Amino acid sequence: MASSIVGGNSHRKLDVGEFRGFALADDVAPLIFLNGADSKAAQMFTLAHELAHIWLGASGVSDTQAGEVPGQQTERWCNQVAAELLVPMEELRAAHQRNTPIQDEIQRLAREFKVSTLVALRRLFDAGFITQTALWQHYRAELERLRTLKDRGSTGGDFYRTLGARTSKRFARALIASTLEGLTAFPDAFRMLGVRKTATFYEVARELGYFGAHP
16 A cells, blocks of 8 residues: 555645555555655665565564664664665676766666665665765765755645555455445445545546446
C-alpha cells in the first residue's frame, strides 16, 4: 500500500520526516506500507527495506534516510539488504566511472540502477570510492536540491486512480466484489476504502475495472 495522506483526507498529509514506510510481518497477510509523499526513487529503497523486514519476519517502521546508519541492528541489516538488492556491489564496481565528478556520477548511477541519488551516493561510500567527509558533504547538498525540486513540483492527484495504490488494488477489488455480492456491508466497505458516498463507491469500482458495478 502507498499513500501520502491519512485515510481519504487530503488535508492531513503524511510527513516523510516522521516515517517513510512500515512493514507488518504475518504468516498469512504480510503488509508493506509506503509513504507516498516520498519521491518514487526513495520509495524504491523503502520498499526493499520493508521487504527485508518481511523476509526476516520482523515488523518495523522505517524513518531513516538511505545515507544514514540506523542504530538498531535489525534496521542496519534491512538497509544493507535493500542496498545490495537495488545496487549490487559487484555491478556498482563495474559501472563506476572514477574520473566523473561525484554529483554527475550519482545522477548517472541513479538512472542506471533506478534508485535515488542518495542511495547511489551511499553505495559509492560503501564501495570505498568516496570518504565519509565527502559522503556527508554531498549528501547534505543533494538533500537540499531534492527538497527544492519537491517544493516546485505540483501536489494532488486523481482520487480514483490513487485509491487503488492506497488500499492495494487486489484488496479493493475483493472488497468491492464482496460488497456487491452482499457479503460485506456498505458502511464497512466505505470505511475500509475511505469513501463516504454510494456514488463514489461505484465510481471506484468502475475505475478499478469492476465492470459489473452499477448503482
